[in-house]
Amino acid sequence: MIQGLYEAHLPVKNLETSMAFYSKLGLKLAWRDEDTAFYWIEEGLSWLGLWEGSEYETPYHPSLRHIAFRVAYDDLKRSLDWLASIEVEAVPFGSRSTVQPFVRPNQGNASVYFNDPDGNSLELICYIEVPDELRHITDKLSLNEWEKLSGVFS
Incomplete structure (x- = not known):
């Protein structure tokens, strides 16, 4: 992973x-x-x-x-299952209420967060290709929202 x-x-x-x-x-x-x-x-x-x-x-x-670990996009999509399989609980990022992985189009990355036993913030994150037409989006999008939106420009 x-x-x-x-x-x-x-x-x-x-x-x-x-x-x-x-x-x-x-x-x-x-x-x-x-x-x-x-x-x-x-x-x-x-x-x-x-x-x-x-x-x-x-x-x-x-x-x-805080440390972020680089993963592949496909692994990020499976990250919640992987974390659960090793008995690690995902946590929401910032003011988000969901633990689901999310995309930051303006930064060209997607991630999910969790903590270590001492409360240190850890992140699984991957680079994503962002078409120029979508670089202006500063909202955080779910992976489903991202795949639908970016699929229009593929």
Whole structure:
């Protein structure tokens, strides 16, 4: 099921300082917004997320307690059955009420979440091909919704 690391996260005090450091290490910037930057570890396969903010000094910050594992799309479709077979319970992501895998078209990925015994957030995630016509969608879609919508552009 798990093919490799998709992403890891670190909290940072100053995003600009940290960006300069990770660039100096030879990592290539993949994406950035106001308080977050992602650098490729293996381009197109795995990245490191840097998160600036006051949360840096609190005992809990999601970036300290989250790892995403890369899986194939077909495996993600079967992920809830696989998790149940190993007695691991999926959990909703953010404000979602369902544990069903979902797609983020604007990010080009799909995922499902669960926790380890210590409450660390874990994720199974895969890359998906997103037609340019659908890249603007910021809503999270179920796999069924995604397959119907993307099938129109296949």
